[in-house]
């Protein structure tokens with residue numbers, strides 16, 4: 512999957528909308544406190560409000576201009592866990608499994624299971640292995 516970034520046009524429009532102030536107020540579900548700091552040289556980051564990993568939306572309404580501090584906070588504390596969780600749920604729903612997990616003896620996906628009394632049985636039939 513390719514990651515698409517905002518077009519230069521969208522970035523210019525977002526920058527004009529921000530009036531030079533960090534736009535963390537546009538993302539109230541992530542930021543409880545708004546910094547109101549000025550954007551500066553090498554301190555301007557164009558951020559997807561809904562993470563790119565969830566919804567491929569590169570329109571102006573999904574773009575916020577953030578300072579480095581706010582951008583880092585949103586990426587590490589919000590985007591990464593949310594995207595990882597969505598991936599896990601999607602994998603489970605679609606039956607995507609790590610082949611290594613199935614090889615672990617006694618693991619949940621192994622055909623053998625160890626009972627609480629220590630006896631090892633075949634998972635499907637319950638017979639002694």
Ligand SMILES: [Zn+2]
Pocket residue numbers: 533534535536545546547548577578581
């Ligand atoms: Zn901010």
